[in-house]
Amino acid sequence: ARKTPPAAADAEVSAAEAKDALQRAHSRFKGVKEGKNADYIPSLAKVDPGLFGIVLVTVDGRVYSVGDSESPFAIESVSKPFTLARVLQDVGAAKVEKKIGTNATGEPFNSITAIEQNKEANRPPAGNPLVNAGAITAVSMVPAKSADERWTRIHDTLNDFAGRELPVNEEVYRSESATNTRNRAISWLLKSYDALPGDPMEALDVYTRQCSVNVTAKDLAIMGATLANGGMNPVTGKRVVDSDNAQKVLSQMLTTGLYENSGDWSFTAGLPAKSGVGGGIVAVVPGRFAVATFSPPLDKAGNSVRGQKAVESIITELGGDIF
Ligand code: DON
Numbered sequence: 590a591r592k593t594p595p596a597a598a599d600a601e602v603s604a605a606e607a608k609d610a611l612q613r614a615h616s617r618f619k620g621v622k623e624g625k626n627a628d629y630i631p632s633l634a635k636v637d638p639g640l641f642g643i644v645l646v647t648v649d650g651r652v653y654s655v656g657d658s659e660s661p662f663a664i665e666s667v668s669k670p671f672t673l674a675r676v677l678q679d680v681g682a683a684k685v686e687k688k689i690g691t692n693a694t695g696e697p698f699n700s701i702t703a704i705e706q707n708k709e710a711n712r713p714p715a716g717n718p719l720v721n722a723g724a725i726t727a728v729s730m731v732p733a734k735s736a737d738e739r740w741t742r743i744h745d746t747l748n749d750f751a752g753r754e755l756p757v758n759e760e761v762y763r764s765e766s767a768t769n770t771r772n773r774a775i776s777w778l779l780k781s782y783d784a785l786p787g788d789p790m791e792a793l794d795v796y797t798r799q800c801s802v803n804v805t806a807k808d809l810a811i812m813g814a815t816l817a818n819g820g821m822n823p824v825t826g827k828r829v830v831d832s833d834n835a836q837k838v839l840s841q842m843l844t845t846g847l848y849e850n851s852g853d854w855s856f857t858a859g860l861p862a863k864s865g866v867g868g869g870i871v872a873v874v875p876g877r878f879a880v881a882t883f884s885p886p887l888d889k890a891g892n893s894v895r896g897q898k899a900v901e902s903i904i905t906e907l908g909g910d911i912f
Contacts, residue, residue: 600877602647602907607878610906611643611655614899619656624886624894627866632764636662636868636885642806643899646814647878650823654807661803662883663761665865666698666719666891668747668799669727670838670846671812673718674820675746676727677834685837688730688784689715689723693845693852696720698891699771704778714784719845719863721796722775726785728799729792736791743799750812752825755802761867762801769797804869806883813871813879839873847897850890858901859910870896874909 619641628634642657677685685691690713694703699721708714715723733739748754776789785792815822816839819832842861847854854862862872868885870893880903882896904910
């Protein structure tokens, strides 16, 4: 197994530095008015757009917070890297590469065009595990004998990354299940190309439930810090996945974590991150810490506006870009 490189002695973030960076980002960006809550999932449109929380968790388990750090919200696409971690752990990286693909699509997270173009070019149609097509395929690749078992294995994985039992937001689950017609089309299209094992509607239902899990910015920061710490949760001390697999998840987040804006993100912030339409973002500095933000208004690609600005500012202050 891969050895996790030790953090440089001067890479440790002091309590004062972390608190200052968080506080400054929160006061600088709380008044930003750009962006709009996701409205294609009706229950996300109702969330208070003024909520704004930021949390930083270090690989030695220290937690620093500012603002609405304990407000629950739907994890949505921020769940995708953690299900990817489950699949990597269970079936290995080679199968993920071959059956889902790992390249950025350059297209929105729910693109059907991208599936068609990949198929045309003889690439795996789903694209990568962090767009909807690849994430639904990843769910279908979790070894399980029933839908219940598949859900439990994914839920347990999210819980282990967070270090607590995460509740499902039943309202978001119902709302999303009633309106996810495009994801149904994506799932059946993948099935038609024999690119999704098992029952596509079962995989989609488990995926929808996975997206409806409620988290706080603090949960996301602990989940990210588990990846930063080579797959071991720094708060609970539990090993969740092998360090090789944590590294693969981070590599995938660097190139595809913010959808069609992933290139811009890597260029600007220089580190792996993942966003969700519930307003969450988690960014990871390997071997050091993770920062998570919650702020519902999104840009056109589906990424939290205040969240991106806050992460960029904190990472700049703490020297967190990986290059
Ligand atoms: O499948 C969907 O459309 C949602 N459950 C999740 C999408 C998402 O979070 C994309 N995010 N930026």
